[in-house]
Amino acid sequence: MHDCSNRRWGEKRYHSMDYDLKQIYGEKVYKITLNGGMSCPNRDGTLGTGGCIFCSAQGSGDFAGCAHFSITEQLQAGKASLAGKRPIHSYIAYFQAFTNTYAPVGYLERIYMEAVQDPDVKILSIATRPDCLGKDVLNLLDKINQIKPVWIELGLQTIHPSTAAYIRRGYELPVFERAVNELRRRGIEVIVHTILCLPGETMDMILDTLNYLNRQDIQGIKLQLLHVLKGTDLAADYKASPFYIPSMEEYIELLARCIARIRPDITIHRLTGDGPKELLVMPLWTSNKRTVLNALHSYLKRMDIWQGKDYYD
Numbered sequence: 001m002h003d004c005s006n007r008r009w010g011e012k013r014y015h016s017m018d019y020d021l022k023q024i025y026g027e028k029v030y031k032i033t034l035n036g037g038m039s040c041p042n043r044d045g046t047l048g049t050g051g052c053i054f055c056s057a058q059g060s061g062d063f064a065g066c067a068h069f070s071i072t073e074q075l076q077a078g079k080a081s082l083a084g085k086r087p088i089h090s091y092i093a094y095f096q097a098f099t100n101t102y103a104p105v106g107y108l109e110r111i112y113m114e115a116v117q118d119p120d121v122k123i124l125s126i127a128t129r130p131d132c133l134g135k136d137v138l139n140l141l142d143k144i145n146q147i148k149p150v151w152i153e154l155g156l157q158t159i160h161p162s163t164a165a166y167i168r169r170g171y172e173l174p175v176f177e178r179a180v181n182e183l184r185r186r187g188i189e190v191i192v193h194t195i196l197c198l199p200g201e202t203m204d205m206i207l208d209t210l211n212y213l214n215r216q217d218i219q220g221i222k223l224q225l226l227h228v229l230k231g232t233d234l235a236a237d238y239k240a241s242p243f244y245i246p247s248m249e250e251y252i253e254l255l256a257r258c259i260a261r262i263r264p265d266i267t268i269h270r271l272t273g274d275g276p277k278e279l280l281v282m283p284l285w286t287s288n289k290r291t292v293l294n295a296l297h298s299y300l301k302r303m304d305i306w307q308g309k310d311y312y313d
């Protein structure tokens, strides 16, 4: 059990990405999603053709930019769409769609360098699979990380083999562990994606995944409620035999238990899903992210819960 220190992360009772970045850059850092035009071995036939069961045709990059435009053009478009808010000087260039290290290393170098050469880009964040980090790619990431911080986001989703097989993740846990070790040897920050409420997973199974991640050298985590998107095999399964999807109140209770279990130094980058409204089949209540987060914040306060309250070594 750890001491309660409600003010440790600013106004929040958890260690949020915004809090971290404000400490470092003195202001909010905005994310611009980019599309490097890559595919995924789980889609192009190398490992499979159907992709992960929940993955949309956009390769989990439903808000990413358009690959027909250069990285510089996508960055300009991203900045223009955020320009109404206030003067912004700091961005995260986020390669989101598909598997963003799955291309010849020369091509990767060109697009990553194009992003980090923008003076407003403070961080390069790259979503990928742990089985797409060969030595040449790791060395490239190491090189870019000397120029600007590189975050690697790994889609683990769960540690449970039965669920991993159902969602067609396509790699085993030791592959993930090797990737984390190789990235950390090079000083690169690792952010892990998890999906909550996958079919067949109990609360204890979710906590098992978090306990496991607490023991890994990871710096960030994304918690995402399972979203059923139109056109996916998951949507077909849901239609054939609906599985449990929590209400907003149930999800907030579940999320609070997860937050209490997460190691206090791990930065929480996401707490809910933000699937595109036009593709969302279930759960529809998630489309109002602000409502969900406000309800979570008041629940944490009311129940006196904070990140790491139930963490144990």
Ligand code: SF4
Residues within 6 Å of the ligand: 040, 041, 042, 043, 050, 051, 052, 055, 056, 059, 060, 097, 098, 099, 129, 155
């Ligand atoms: S690894 Fe990512 S891009 Fe590839 S199928 Fe799975 S979710 Fe989609």
